[in-house]
Amino acid sequence: xxxxxxxxxxxxxxxxxxxxxxxxxxxxxxxxxxxxxxxxxxxxxxxxxxxxxxxxxxxxxxxxxxxxxxxxxxxxxxxxxxxxxxxxxxxxxxxxxxxxxxxxxxxxxxxxxxxxxxxxxxxxxxxxxxxxxxxxxxxxxxxxxxxxxxxxxxxxxxxxxxxxxxxxxxxxxxxxxxxxxxxxxxxxxxxxxxxxxxxx
Amino acid sequence: xxxxxxxxxxxxxxxxxxxxxxxxxxxxxxxxxxxxxxxxxxxxxxxxxxxxxxxxxxxxxxxxxxxxxxxxxxxxxxxxxxxxxxxxxxxxxxxxxxxxxxxxxxxxxxxxxxxxxxxxxxxxxxxxxxxxxxxxxxxxxxxxxxxxxxxxxxxxxxxxxxxxxxxxxxxxxxxxxxxxxxxxxxxxxxxxxxxxxxxxxxxxxxxxxxxxxxxxxxxxxxxxxxxxxxxxxxxxxxxxxxxxxxxxxxxxxxxxxxxxxxxxxxx
Numbered sequence: 001x002x003x004x005x006x007x008x009x010x011x012x013x014x015x016x017x018x019x020x021x022x023x024x025x026x027x028x029x030x031x032x033x034x035x036x037x038x039x040x041x042x043x044x045x046x047x048x049x050x051x052x053x054x055x056x057x058x059x060x061x062x063x064x065x066x067x068x069x070x071x072x073x074x075x076x077x078x079x080x081x082x083x084x085x086x087x088x089x090x091x092x093x094x095x096x097x098x099x100x101x102x103x104x105x106x107x108x109x110x111x112x113x114x115x116x117x118x119x120x121x122x123x124x125x126x127x128x129x130x131x132x133x134x135x136x137x138x139x140x141x142x143x144x145x146x147x148x149x150x151x152x153x154x155x156x157x158x159x160x161x162x163x164x165x166x167x168x169x170x171x172x173x174x175x176x177x178x179x180x181x182x183x184x185x186x187x188x189x190x191x192x193x194x195x196x197x198x199x200x
Numbered sequence: 201x202x203x204x205x206x207x208x209x210x211x212x213x214x215x216x217x218x219x220x221x222x223x224x225x226x227x228x229x230x231x232x233x234x235x236x237x238x239x240x241x242x243x244x245x246x247x248x249x250x251x252x253x254x255x256x257x258x259x260x261x262x263x264x265x266x267x268x269x270x271x272x273x274x275x276x277x278x279x280x281x282x283x284x285x286x287x288x289x290x291x292x293x294x295x296x297x298x299x300x301x302x303x304x305x306x307x308x309x310x311x312x313x314x315x316x317x318x319x320x321x322x323x324x325x326x327x328x329x330x331x332x333x334x335x336x337x338x339x340x341x342x343x344x345x346x347x348x349x350x351x352x353x354x355x356x357x358x359x360x361x362x363x364x365x366x367x368x369x370x371x372x373x374x375x376x377x378x379x380x381x382x383x384x385x386x387x388x389x390x391x392x393x394x395x396x397x398x399x400x401x402x403x404x405x406x407x408x409x410x411x412x413x414x415x416x417x418x419x420x421x422x423x424x425x426x427x428x429x430x431x432x433x434x435x436x437x438x439x440x441x442x443x444x445x446x447x448x449x450x451x452x453x454x455x456x457x458x459x460x461x462x463x464x465x466x467x
Binding site: 030033034036039040041042043044046100101102103104107110111114115116117167168169170171172173174 | 221222225226230234236237287289332333334335405406421423424425426428429431433434436437438439440441
C-alpha cells in the first residue's frame with residue numbers, strides 16, 4: 001500500500017535531519033535581516049518571521065496524531081523535533097522583541113503587564129517552558145503517565161499563540177484568523193464525543 | 201518646481217531624510233494589502249491620470265477640479281517632515297506639495313464651516329486589498345478647519361522632487377506632520393467642508409484605539425502599545441529606539457491649536 005511505502009520511507013529520515021533543516025531559518029533570517037533582505041524594518045520582520053514559524057511548527061506538531069488517525073501516515077517520530085523547534089522559534093521571537101525591538105527594560109515589564117496581547121504571548125512562552133524541558137526520553141520515563149498530561153499544555157500554548165497573533169494586527173485581517181481557525185479545528189479533532197445511545 | 205525649496209524649510213532643519221527605498225517600499229496603504237511591502241508590489245495597477253478632486257459642502261465654488269488644473273494654480277515647495285506612524289516607527293520624508301490652505305481658499309470656505317472631510321479613491325478593480333473589509337471603504341479622514349488651514353498642513357504631490365509613487369498616495373495626499381501617519385490620507389478624490397466632525401476610518405473601526413485628533417503624543421499610549429518611544433527606520437537590525445516628541449516635534453507650531461483641551465480625552 002502507498003501509505004506503508006510512505007511510512008517506510010519516513011522511517012529512513014533521521015530525526016537530526018529535521019532538527020537541522022528546521023533550525024536553519026534561524027541564522028538565515030538573521031543574516032537576511034543584517035544584509036537588507038528583510039526590507040526597511042528588519043527588526044519587525046525578523047520578529048514576525050520567527051513568531052509565524054513558531055506558530056506553524058506548533059500546528060504541525062498538533063496535526064501529527066490526526067494525520068495518523070485519518071490517513072495512517074505516521075510522523076510521530078518527528079513530533080518532538082517539531083515541538084522543540086517551535087520552542088526554539090518562540091524563544092528567538094521573544095529575544096528579538098526584548099533585545100532589538102523594545103530595548104528598554106522598564107518598558108518591557110510595562111508591556112507585559114499592560115498589553116493583553118503581550119501578556120497572552122508571554123503566558124504562551126511560559127506554558128511551553130516545562131514542555132521543552134521535559135522533551136527528552138529520561139523525562140518521559142520519569143514522569144510516566146503524567147508526561148502525557150503535562151504535554152497537553154501544547155493545546156493551550158497553540159491557542160495562546162494564535163490569539164496573540166489575532167490581537168496584535170490592526171483592522172480586520174484574515175491571516176491570523178486562519179491560524180486560529182486551524183488551531184481550533186485541530187483541537188476539536190481531539191474531542192472524544194460520548195457515544196450516543198440510540199433510543200427507539 | 202523652481203520654488204520647491206522655499207517656504208517652511210525651518211520645519212525640516214537638521215532632519216536627515218530616509219532613503220527613497222525606505223519611503224517607497226514600506227507603506228501602509230491597506231487598499232493594496234496589509235503587508236508593508238504590498239502597496240509597492242500592487243499599487244502599479246492604480247490609474248492616476250486623469251484624476252479629479254471633488255470639493256463640496258460649505259464652499260463658495262464647489263465642483264470637480266481636475267488635478268492638473270489644481271496644480272497650475274498652486275506653488276509647489278519642498279517640506280522635510282518627521283513622519284510618525286501610530287505603530288511606533290518613524291521616518292523623515294522630503295515631501296513636495298502645497299499648503300492645504302491654498303486649495304481651500306481656491307474653493308472659498310464659507311462661514312460656519314468647521315471641519316474638512318477627506319476621502320480616498322475606492323476602485324476595487326484596481327485595489328486588490330479592498331476585497332477584504334479590513335476597514336469600511338472608502339478610507340475617510342477629517343481635520344478641524346484650523347488644523348486644515350495651518351501652514352504646516354500640506355497637500356503632497358511628490359517626494360524627493362519626483363511625482364508621488366502610487367504606493368505613497370498618488371497623485372495627491374494629505375500630510376499632517378504632528379499627527380499619526382494614518383491621518384495623512386492618500387489618493388484623495390473628495391474634500392467636503394462641513395460643520396460637523398466627519399467620520400474617520402480608523403476611528404470608526406476601533407474608537408477605543410484611534411481618536412479623531414490622533415496627535416502624536418508620547419504621554420498617551422495606544423491601548424496595545426506604548427507611544428513613548430519610536431523605532432526610526434533605516435538604521436538596520438540594531439537601530440536604537442528614540443523618545444517620541446510631543447506633537448512629533450512640532451509642539452511650538454501647533455500646541456496652541458489645542459489650548460485648554462484634555463489630550464487624554466481628545467486623543
